[in-house]
Amino acid sequence: MKYTRPQEALLKNRLGDPVHFINLLAGPRQVGKTTIIRDIVSAKPTQGYYISVDDELPVGFDPSATISPPQKKDRGWLAFHWQEARNRTAAWLKTAHSGDIFVFAIDEIQKIEDWSDIVKGLWDADRASGVPMHVVLLGSAPLLMQKGLSESLAGRYETLPVSHWGFAEMQQAFDFSLEQYIYFGGYPGSAWLIKDETRWRRYVRDSLIQPNIEKDILQMVRIKNPMLLKQLFELGCHYSGQELSLTKIIASIIEAKHTETLADYLHLLTETKLLAGLHKYAGQEVRKRNSVPKLHVFNTALMSALQDYSFAEAQADRSYWGRLVESSIGAHLLNTADEDTKLYYWREGNQEVDFVLAKGKKLAAIEVKSAPKPVVSAGLNVFAEKYPHATKILVGAGGVPLAEFLSQPADDWLD
Structure with missing residues (x-):
């Protein structure tokens, strides 16, 4: 059917x-x-x-x-x-x-x-x-x-x-397991190729990533440095789920003088639903805008297609798999939040929260744990002390099951 x-x-x-x-x-x-x-x-x-x-x-x-x-x-x-x-x-x-x-x-x-x-x-x-x-x-x-x-x-x-496909859709349409969704993401056109990872990776690169960059951006927007845009996207896919200042990005990929250019390119990648830069949550809007962005892909297929990890290797490397899990949560929140809901991360000293959802006076702090055993999240408690009206949500062992969280839109977690 x-x-x-x-x-x-x-x-x-x-x-x-x-x-x-x-x-x-x-x-x-x-x-x-x-x-x-x-x-x-x-x-x-x-x-x-x-x-x-x-x-x-x-x-x-x-x-x-x-x-x-x-x-x-x-x-x-x-x-x-x-x-x-x-x-x-x-x-x-x-x-x-x-x-x-x-x-x-x-x-x-x-x-x-x-x-x-x-x-x-x-x-x-x-x-x-x-x-x-x-x-x-x-x-x-x-x-x-x-x-x-x-x-x-x-x-x-x-x-x-019309956003990227979520876990529930890929499961219903293509019988994806949770692990397959985390790694292969939510592109329906590539779903039938996942048993041949070489073909799948080539399809995502040639039929999805390249047209997005070459046709939707470079052919229709005046870009001073196309190579910088491409390198920013690739670096973002490698560092999805991690904070990376625009100054460090410049140092990592190319010699450049102005971070404003990279900020503009990141905005383009966000609007084309490829890569977002989440800002740090703070009470003052200026502090949010000036924070170091935390890069997140809109679809984990973009991340997996540009990495050297196979599906089996990704699952075996717990550190890398944890980044994929967090990126799948970030992609889900980015794709399902309505236009009035904003997505951030939070860090204060050594304490951090992976995601913060904000809509009007509603606030939710979300911490993602991929470890098989329950882990106490000190960051959630510190955040709750600072913002008492916030809802605390732990995703993973000891909290909301990952599959359940990925099956409900972002705004549901603000109620």
């Missing part, structure tokens, strides 16, 4: 409402955005039109048509297909029944120059003339999309985030 992500049901519910907003599916590469919209459109082909900036021709387009779409993927190309979608909507209306919908979906929209201005004009024209056509935009570079959305489409869209 085919597995469908929860976001598909949510999008279907939104499309069941009258046309009010553009629906935006935004998230990293290879997490199922295209599958979600293709499932919806292919279920009733006469009620949908799907195009992709990466494809030569849209699905269902007649190549023998008198008028062909422009070859260049620009304003004219998008306007052509938008009009085609309008024409199909008009034809569909003649036979439509109550409750039926028509969906026009555009994949990889961010690759069209000035896409948001073009969409704004076409969308506003449809609203003025009452065209009952739902529009769904898909993009794999959230930062680049957000710029256009905030500048041109404010008030015209609703976002539906």
Whole structure:
């Protein structure tokens, strides 16, 4: 039985409402955005039109048509297909029944120059003339999309985030064990390759990491030093779960004069859901921003694919496995926290807490233990003394089982 992500049901519910907003599916590469919209459109082909900036021709387009779409993927190309979608909507209306919908979906929209201005004009024209056509935009570079959305489409869209796959999903869809999820991460496209680790590692590097860096960042953002960006990403994957100052990063990978450049690159990697730099939790916002970042991958597949450890070797090395476990928790929290929930770490002297969740006045301190026997966490107690209203959560032996923690979204642990 085919597995469908929860976001598909949510999008279907939104499309069941009258046309009010553009629906935006935004998230990293290879997490199922295209599958979600293709499932919806292919279920009733006469009620949908799907195009992709990466494809030569849209699905269902007649190549023998008198008028062909422009070859260049620009304003004219998008306007052509938008009009085609309008024409199909008009034809569909003649036979439509109550409750039926028509969906026009555009994949990889961010690759069209000035896409948001073009969409704004076409969308506003449809609203003025009452065209009952739902529009769904898909993009794999959230930062680049957000710029256009905030500048041109404010008030015209609703976002539906599509994050990396979690443990419960990989278990249900691919029968992953907890250990397999910790090591191989949550990329559905690579799941069938895990029995051949060489092929799996090559796939993650060539089909996931390289396109994220080369297409989603380097081709669409002006980067002064592409090699520095790549080295920062690779170093972050090697040091996931560890504090590393930007000054030390510079010393480790390249001679450079300005930490601001690395900070900008880390921001890009965070917005493309590859690598985050968590700040130290403190009462004052300035102290948080100025703290040494703790690097964390959004998907442990990124970490494992760039390391020399095999699955068996990683499990045998308790120190390294502990870093993988902590990174899987960090990735889970990063991917499931809502936009109002912030994720930090905490350290004071020799005492530390792996993660701190903060949302309004709610606060939760989370310590991860991968050892098979219960271990007392002094850091949690010190943190609780400093912030008495915080919830203390120990993940691992003697606390919340790892599988249970990975099966509930971040915000559940704030209640």
